[in-house]
Amino acid sequence: MTVTAPRGFRSAGIAVGLKSTGKPDLALVVNDGPVRASAAVFTSNRAQANPIIWSRTAIAGGPARAVVLNSGGANCFTGDFGYDTTRLTAEAVAHEIGEHEAERILVCSTGLIGTGDQAFRDKIVKNVPALAAALTDDDATAASAILTTDSVEKTAVHRADGWTIGAMAKGAGMLAPGLATMLVVITTDARLDDGALDRALRDATAASFDRLDSDGCMSTNDQVTLLASGASGVSPDEAEFASALAAVCDSLAAQLQADAEGSSHDIDIEVRGAVSVAEAIEVGRSVARNNLFKAAIFGNDPNWGRVLAAIGTTRATFDPYEVDVAFNGVRLCHAGAPDRPVEECDLTPRRTHVEIDLFSGDHTATIRTNDLTHEYVHENSAYSS
Amino acid sequence: MTVTAPRGFRSAGIAVGLKSTGKPDLALVVNDGPVRASAAVFTSNRAQANPIIWSRTAIAGGPARAVVLNSGGANCFTGDFGYDTTRLTAEAVAHEIGEHEAERILVCSTGLIGTGDQAFRDKIVKNVPALAAALTDDDATAASAILTTDSVEKTAVHRADGWTIGAMAKGAGMLAPGLATMLVVITTDARLDDGALDRALRDATAASFDRLDSDGCMSTNDQVTLLASGASGVSPDEAEFASALAAVCDSLAAQLQADAEGSSHDIDIEVRGAVSVAEAIEVGRSVARNNLFKAAIFGNDPNWGRVLAAIGTTRATFDPYEVDVAFNGVRLCHAGAPDRPVEECDLTPRRTHVEIDLFSGDHTATIRTNDLTHEYVHENSAYSS
CATH class of the missing domain: 3.60.70.12 (L-amino peptidase D-ALA esterase/amidase)
Structure with missing residues (x-):
């Protein structure tokens, strides 16, 4: 029922x-x-x-x-x-x-x-x-x-x-x-x-x-x-x-x-410190739509550089050299420069939490996405039918 | 030299x-x-x-x-x-x-x-x-x-x-x-x-x-x-x-x-009949960025429905029920409805030509893109390094 x-x-x-x-x-x-x-x-x-x-x-x-x-x-x-x-x-x-x-x-x-x-x-x-x-x-x-x-x-x-x-x-x-x-x-x-x-x-x-x-x-x-x-x-x-x-x-x-087609990770992209909810959403969505970021997560690679490159395509208020990025609780990028070693970060669990702090305001939003996998390509090409 | x-x-x-x-x-x-x-x-x-x-x-x-x-x-x-x-x-x-x-x-x-x-x-x-x-x-x-x-x-x-x-x-x-x-x-x-x-x-x-x-x-x-x-x-x-x-x-x-990473098709998306070059570019780019379309081309599947779904996300001037879409010279969609059988269309060559006519104006632009392949995912995940 x-x-x-x-x-x-x-x-x-x-x-x-x-x-x-x-x-x-x-x-x-x-x-x-x-x-x-x-x-x-x-x-x-x-x-x-x-x-x-x-x-x-x-x-x-x-x-x-x-x-x-x-x-x-x-x-x-x-x-x-x-x-x-x-x-x-x-x-x-x-x-x-x-x-x-x-x-x-x-x-x-x-x-x-x-x-x-x-x-x-x-x-x-x-x-x-x-x-x-x-x-x-x-x-x-x-x-x-x-x-x-x-x-x-x-x-x-x-x-x-x-x-x-x-x-x-x-x-x-x-x-x-x-x-x-x-x-x-x-x-x-x-x-x-x-x-x-x-x-x-x-x-x-x-x-x-x-x-x-x-x-x-x-x-x-x-x-x-x-x-x-x-x-x-x-x-x-x-x-x-x-x-x-x-x-x-x-x-x-x-x-x-x-249950997203072919996915191997559920990725929650939490954007904090935005000047508005709309800008937090814009930043989260730009990361969620970046194929290079999505493919990296599939490979369990916490590629924070691709996160920053995606943020840079938005019109949101931020200074790239102020931004922090953490993957599953490990802060890999602090103030736009390398922080903890990527080896400390374990991306093997299906649930993946990416935290971005823009340090520009008080607003937050979380965008849910998935990784880009071989299986996604397979299911959506003619080979699947 | x-x-x-x-x-x-x-x-x-x-x-x-x-x-x-x-x-x-x-x-x-x-x-x-x-x-x-x-x-x-x-x-x-x-x-x-x-x-x-x-x-x-x-x-x-x-x-x-x-x-x-x-x-x-x-x-x-x-x-x-x-x-x-x-x-x-x-x-x-x-x-x-x-x-x-x-x-x-x-x-x-x-x-x-x-x-x-x-x-x-x-x-x-x-x-x-x-x-x-x-x-x-x-x-x-x-x-x-x-x-x-x-x-x-x-x-x-x-x-x-x-x-x-x-x-x-x-x-x-x-x-x-x-x-x-x-x-x-x-x-x-x-x-x-x-x-x-x-x-x-x-x-x-x-x-x-x-x-x-x-x-x-x-x-x-x-x-x-x-x-x-x-x-x-x-x-x-x-x-x-x-x-x-x-x-x-x-x-x-x-x-x-x-030479794009992992690609198996070079796709030229030619948008005609737009009210401006800017709108032709917007339409072509929305198709070029659609992962479902790109995966379909990898599978040699002339999936014109995904083209129309991508066009629909733009702000360009067009009526979805006026649009024509052709793949490699075969018009598969006429006035927003099925036209020639998809079996007539051969997508095995690397070069792929997608023609979209919006019938809204006189402007044209071509966007170049590639398909979304297993190899793209592989090269851009950690498995490649």
């Missing part, structure tokens, strides 16, 4: 043949109320998949009742036919759950760009009745049906005093700001309105998914949806709810990082 | 033990006049090596007489001791060639950041007399002494009516805008003043090295220096000289691309 941990929700996941492996690849999450409130954030990539175009317009017209998600094809750059597939999918779900407006159904897709032909459409639309028939408030399949190259399911549940948050996520590559290649559905039985949900969701994603930058690549299909049923009857304090939601999103972001 | 192809120059390259291989690692290029004019461009990385700090100030005070270059250590983030090493090197060269001002000697270094201890200093400074003694107008060693992980020497010579341009370059990784990890020395016996040289050099580097983006990583040590001796007695038309210099820089940029 993940998205059905809160009261007022049913979900399902079934196999319809989109994945060549025969594993579940179509999922549905339905809010049964009594309240229907929602919020969503979408990829900031200007090249947007058909389900993003549909869902963005749909939620602007009113709260979402359900989310239908498929793996095995992104339905992105598939023309008008692809858009019609998204619309037909929403219409089929609306019909099955007794919803008058198809626009109350959000659609998410993930997989290869350019995939969205007649066979793709038929596998989804013709199987919506079977999907709806499988809906249950005790579901354990939806979280697996949205996976692509992920090796494990990503879920999180937060239980508060009388109300609950449940969540499921997918994402294993193309993880970068403006979200990641990821689909997330979060449910709650707390009684909150759209405005409160939207504020809490934007804050939570900005501090979690937006600071995950596995490979610098931004997806065309990202969507994070939050549905509230009000079924608990409890209206929590907005700040308390926001804090719980942030914890759920942070847990999912850590799970996404840990 | 490369930098000594024009009259009025001598050069030398010797081995002083900076490279563990025992290969040449210290080079010197001297302008013997009768004229002394020069121009230089430097890395735009804000983290700058000691030789960059020295040379930038030195050339601002007057034209350069000579350039001394070492491989085997970047002398970057090596503190005041490292800066003194650069100054002592310039002073030693000035003494040997009878130059009163040490500031007339530019210094370039390349190699590992953080390398610049007493042993490093001694190997360079104590060997300057031997280096000066090896100077000749028929030198064939300087171009090899500046190499690091390069597999071949990069040189170019342009012979015009009565005057000549000669050039040598190094660079095999960390190739990105604001120049690359590269050192370039260009000589000419044309009679031109500092202003004309500076204008021609900035235009030529902007259209060549600045559009080479092998791995998105910007170096701390880049320097391109142009020295003019006037020894031909010919004052060429400024436009003619600029055109010849642009051709020399373009040749060197192509040679750098062809």
